[in-house]
Amino acid sequence: xxxxxxxxxxxxxxxxxxxxxxxxxxxxxxxxxxxxxxxxxxxxxxxxxxxxxxxxxxxxxxxxxxxxxxxxxxxxxxxxxxxxxxxxxxxxxxxxxxxxxxxxxxxxxxxxxxxxxxxxxxxxxxxxxxxxxxxxxxxxxxxxxxxxxxxxxxxxxxxxxxxxxxxxxxxxxxxxxxxxxxxxxxxxxxxxxxxxxxxxxxxxxxxxxxxxxxxxxxxxxxxxxxxxxxxxxxxxxxxxxxxxxxxxxxxxxxxxxxxxxxxxxxxxxxxxxxxxxxxxxxxxxxxxxxxxxxxxxxxxxxxxxxxxxxxxxxxxxxxxxxxxxxxxxxxxxxxxxxxxxxxxxxxxxxxxxxxxxxxxxxxxxxxxxxxxxxxxxxxxxxxxxxxxxxxxxxxxxxxxxxxxxxxxxxxxxxxxxxxxxxxxxxxxxxxxxxxxxxxxxxxxxxxxxxxxxxxxxxxxxxxxxxxxxxxxxxxxxxxxxxxx
Amino acid sequence: xxxxxxxxxxxxxxxxxxxxxxxxxxxxxxxxxxxxxxxxxxxxxxxxxxxxxxxxxxxxxxxxxxxxxxxxxxxxxxxxxxxxxxxxxxxxxxxxxxxxxxxxxxxxxxxxxxxxxxxxxxxxxxxxxxxxxxxxxxxxxxxxxxxxxxxxxxxxxxxxxxxxxxxxxxxxxxxxxxxxxxxxxxxxxxxxxxxxxxxxxxxxxxxxxxxxxxxxxxxxxxxxxxxxxxxxxxxxxxxxxxxxxxxxxxxxxxxxxxxxxxxxxxxxxxxxxxxxxxxxxxxxxxxxxxxxxxxxxxxxxxxxxxxxxxxxxxxxxxxxxxxxxxxxxxxxxxxxxxxxxxxxxxxxxxxxxxxxxxxxxxxxxxxxxxxxxxxxxxxxxxxxxxxxxxxxxxxxxxxxxxxxxxxxxxxxxxxxxxxxxxxxxxxxxxxxxxxxxxxxxxxxxxxxxxxxxxxxxxxxxxxxxxxxxxxxxxxxxxxxxxxx
Numbered sequence: 001x002x003x004x005x006x007x008x009x010x011x012x013x014x015x016x017x018x019x020x021x022x023x024x025x026x027x028x029x030x031x032x033x034x035x036x037x038x039x040x041x042x043x044x045x046x047x048x049x050x051x052x053x054x055x056x057x058x059x060x061x062x063x064x065x066x067x068x069x070x071x072x073x074x075x076x077x078x079x080x081x082x083x084x085x086x087x088x089x090x091x092x093x094x095x096x097x098x099x100x101x102x103x104x105x106x107x108x109x110x111x112x113x114x115x116x117x118x119x120x121x122x123x124x125x126x127x128x129x130x131x132x133x134x135x136x137x138x139x140x141x142x143x144x145x146x147x148x149x150x151x152x153x154x155x156x157x158x159x160x161x162x163x164x165x166x167x168x169x170x171x172x173x174x175x176x177x178x179x180x181x182x183x184x185x186x187x188x189x190x191x192x193x194x195x196x197x198x199x200x201x202x203x204x205x206x207x208x209x210x211x212x213x214x215x216x217x218x219x220x221x222x223x224x225x226x227x228x229x230x231x232x233x234x235x236x237x238x239x240x241x242x243x244x245x246x247x248x249x250x251x252x253x254x255x256x257x258x259x260x261x262x263x264x265x266x267x268x269x270x271x272x273x274x275x276x277x278x279x280x281x282x283x284x285x286x287x288x289x290x291x292x293x294x295x296x297x298x299x300x301x302x303x304x305x306x307x308x309x310x311x312x313x314x315x316x317x318x319x320x321x322x323x324x325x326x327x328x329x330x331x332x333x334x335x336x337x338x339x340x341x342x343x344x345x346x347x348x349x350x351x352x353x354x355x356x357x358x359x360x361x362x363x364x365x366x367x368x369x370x371x372x373x374x375x376x377x378x379x380x381x382x383x384x385x386x387x388x389x390x391x392x393x394x395x396x397x398x399x400x401x402x403x404x405x406x407x408x409x410x411x412x413x414x415x416x417x418x419x420x421x422x423x424x425x426x427x428x429x430x431x432x433x434x435x436x437x438x439x440x441x442x443x444x445x446x447x448x449x450x451x452x453x454x455x456x457x458x459x460x461x462x463x464x465x466x467x468x469x470x471x472x473x474x475x476x477x478x479x480x481x482x483x484x
Numbered sequence: 485x486x487x488x489x490x491x492x493x494x495x496x497x498x499x500x501x502x503x504x505x506x507x508x509x510x511x512x513x514x515x516x517x518x519x520x521x522x523x524x525x526x527x528x529x530x531x532x533x534x535x536x537x538x539x540x541x542x543x544x545x546x547x548x549x550x551x552x553x554x555x556x557x558x559x560x561x562x563x564x565x566x567x568x569x570x571x572x573x574x575x576x577x578x579x580x581x582x583x584x585x586x587x588x589x590x591x592x593x594x595x596x597x598x599x600x601x602x603x604x605x606x607x608x609x610x611x612x613x614x615x616x617x618x619x620x621x622x623x624x625x626x627x628x629x630x631x632x633x634x635x636x637x638x639x640x641x642x643x644x645x646x647x648x649x650x651x652x653x654x655x656x657x658x659x660x661x662x663x664x665x666x667x668x669x670x671x672x673x674x675x676x677x678x679x680x681x682x683x684x685x686x687x688x689x690x691x692x693x694x695x696x697x698x699x700x701x702x703x704x705x706x707x708x709x710x711x712x713x714x715x716x717x718x719x720x721x722x723x724x725x726x727x728x729x730x731x732x733x734x735x736x737x738x739x740x741x742x743x744x745x746x747x748x749x750x751x752x753x754x755x756x757x758x759x760x761x762x763x764x765x766x767x768x769x770x771x772x773x774x775x776x777x778x779x780x781x782x783x784x785x786x787x788x789x790x791x792x793x794x795x796x797x798x799x800x801x802x803x804x805x806x807x808x809x810x811x812x813x814x815x816x817x818x819x820x821x822x823x824x825x826x827x828x829x830x831x832x833x834x835x836x837x838x839x840x841x842x843x844x845x846x847x848x849x850x851x852x853x854x855x856x857x858x859x860x861x862x863x864x865x866x867x868x869x870x871x872x873x874x875x876x877x878x879x880x881x882x883x884x885x886x887x888x889x890x891x892x893x894x895x896x897x898x899x900x901x902x903x904x905x906x907x908x909x910x911x912x913x914x915x916x917x918x919x920x921x922x923x924x925x926x927x928x929x930x931x932x933x934x935x936x937x938x939x940x941x942x943x944x945x946x947x948x949x950x951x952x953x954x955x956x957x958x959x960x961x962x963x964x965x966x967x968x
Contacts, residue, residue, distance in 0.1 A: 034607055037561055038588060041557070042555070042600075044554055045554055045619070048553040048554050048555050049552070052553065068529035070529055073521055073525070074626075074641055075521060097583045098593070104522065109558075119519065120526060129815075129816050135529070139623065140558055157558055157559070330613075
């Protein structure tokens with residue numbers, strides 16, 4: 001826990017976000033790139049513990065909604081991967097293969113697990129009585145990405161949860177994709193304070209093998225979007241490829257309808273860090289912080305034992321209140337150093353305790369996000385739980401504000417350019433989000449350096465006018481933005 | 485949750501343990517082998533949830549003892565793996581390699597992670613102030629085993645926790661290996677009810693690259709031993725290979741002393757299942773069971789709504805008491821079917837609730853391990869927590885008894901044979917546990933089909949007499965057993 005911490009963040013988040021992000025990763029001890037394996041990183045304790053909290057909150061919500069955990073192999077046989085034609089087309093170039101062992105089938109490191117979940121559905125589900133079956137697994141997935149990797153944003157191994165659900169009817173499967181978006185809302189937005197735009201992806205940008213994909217797009221401070229959890233309606237595509245059938249109430253055999261939902265925890269962490277952090281470092285939501293309260297003793301040789309004794313009392317009082325706290329009494333570090341460390345790491349509350357606090361039976365409470373110092377009676381320590389809730393509410397509201405006025409209607413390419421350069425999303429008439437629109441989307445990419453993110457997922461917007469690119473009659477209203 | 489469950493276990497555990505184990509895995513829905521990838525299995529929800537509880541209890545204890553989590557890459561560059569000479573000798577034949585990408589270094593799937601932790605120690609630790617550093621990660625490791633694989637016992641991918649700790653002195657590192665054995669005792673034995681024998685492994689059986697290894701050996705019902713968590717004293721072997729130094733209080737540079745400890749959760753599950761289970765199926769300790777209490781309603785068309793309403797009251801009372809419970813009101817399954825399912829899965833307590841129970845404000849409580857039925861007043865439901873503790877205590881005591889009189893002194897090979905055939909461990913005089921004794925150990929393997937497990941870890945036993953194999957003067961008292 002030491003040597004990189006003496007110095008604070010030297011880049012301003014608003015001026016040079018990329019440099020700010022690099023420094024925060026290192027100085028808040030979230031991740032380390034120095035193992036030097038392209039696209040693979042080491043997540044340090046502070047990052048790993050925040051992610052563990054994210055996993056638990058996500059899993060609790062998924063279990064509440066009827067999902068059960070499984071643990072599948074990390075490898076997938078080549079023949080499984082090749083069963084669904086579009087799936088393999090989409091994923092093959094991104095797959096890490098193992099050196100094949102003599103007489104054994106070639107194996108890939110899983111890029112995603114539809115091709116092992118679906119054959120197991122075929123074995124586990126016999127009749128409608130076994131349905132719905134809603135499963136998830138957490139762990140690593142691997143994608144051989146040739147593009148530039150960026151720590152936690154785009155890597156070759158990342159940490160996620162993947163849900164795979166099977167249903168008797170198309171309607172239930174469609175409903176599931178909406179439930180998945182509700183999970184994104186309840187956890188990523190309401191709990192982690194990360195607002196998003198739900199976008200139905202265009203045909204050319206959906207999950208390989210899916211009927212449709214709904215993604216969630218989140219702003220980064222530099223005005224670009226980052227894709228967060230997506231949900232995919234597979235219909236019967238995978239169940240047909242793997243012969244996964246069930247008998248309905250009339251004893252008639254039919255193929256299962258399946259869906260998939262994949263929140264990438266390591267990537268959501270990027271949004272949590274980027275949206276809430278400031279020029280002093282991270283600001284971690286109270287609900288996610290591994291340490292809610294850090295206690296920093298301030299003493300001299302004369303009052304050391306008195307101050308430390310008082311700190312230990314506070315420490316045990318907080319523990320009894322079930323408030324995770326850390327009495328930082330490490331020798332050889334000054335209080336200022338410890339203040340700096342706690343601000344870099346984004347610990348919500350700090351109690352500064354010196355002789356004055358001992359005498360007055362108070363503590364000095366520092367609140368990270370607003371930088372406010374105030375006195376608090378020891379007997380009022382239980383207030384910290386409520387203050388933690390307020391804290392998270394404040395972070396969410398502040399992040400929500402970043403979404404205000406971020407969408408601008410555009411009628412010309414020039415307007416789009418201007419809008420994109422000001423860190424906004426362009427809302428435009430577009431010929432089509434079917435395959436036929438892909439050419440215009442490529443045009444957008446080449447000429448504007450931006451992407452057609454899709455149509456609103458929860459609203460059917462009617463265009464009036466012609467496609468902003470090809471000038472034929474528009475069939476869709478789409479959103480164009482720069483993205484990671 | 486269905487079709488494999490209609491039929492109970494048909495093999496007796498005491499007659500045909502291997503068949504019993506296979507059936508329990510399948511019928512209690514712990515794991516499934518039917519993906520058909522050699523050495524890789526699917527762990528189903530019941531198994532995954534038990535393992536999740538095992539992970540949490542283990543991690544809580546490790547964190548209490550000062551360990552912090554990290555997440556390292558699942559891959560290791562070839563050059564890292566080759567840095568420590570003995571390590572690579574021991575692990576190379578067991579490694580899965582990825583197909584190398586053009587211009588990039590060859591990568592292995594991690595078989596264990598000393599060769600990525602140690603270089604990170606070199607970066608993270610500068611001075612004695614940063615020490616000790618105690619880290620762990622949980623997740624999959626991969627070993628290309630050419631021997632017959634057995635589900636959860638010997639596989640090519642398994643789930644574990646690996647702790648890697650760094651210290652300033654040899655004494656602290658040695659102390660850590662004892663703390664690790666204490667963790668095995670506190671969690672695997674005291675909590676999961678799995679007793680073990682702590683064995684210092686002979687030179688030829690220690691971890692590749694270690695100075696010494698202390699393993700824990702656990703009895704299987706067939707009298708063979710299975711190796712459970714080991715702790716390894718690395719001394720300065722890995723730190724020298726990776727140049728991992730620190731400055732001591734006198735500002736003098738020295739190499740770190742490191743240790744490693746690796747509880748394999750999926751393998752400990754084998755012992756939990758095998759030791760506690762009976763001819764009806766699993767018996768899961770209360771502390772590990774994902775469902776502590778299953779509620780089974782018994783009704784006819786006339787009293788259905790009354791009985792279900794009462795069951796829901798019980799369900800919510802238990803939830804308020806923070807007792808994980810499952811009201812199994814699935815349609816289309818008889819109470820008998822549900823009883824059978826709960827016994828196969830080893831759920832500690834079952835509440836059978838019919839009209840009589842509604843009238844008397846009682847429940848019928850069935851206790852899985854002793855098969856006892858009794859009446860309990862609804863207002864006494866909170867007793868279940870205490871009953872759960874008693875339950876676990878009972879399982880532990882019963883398992884402990886299996887260790888009684890399991891060690892027999894032997895003076896001839898004939899005696900060893902007899903002892904091994906009766907499912908016991910032979911205690912014998914042995915020439916040496918240094919390299920020089922390996923020849924005699926090979927003899928034991930060939931002639932007796934058994935292994936020299938090592939010497940007692942916590943007691944220095946003095947031999948009196950000659951080696952039972954080569955008849956030279958014995959320098960050690962060793963324990964010989966058949967093993968998995």
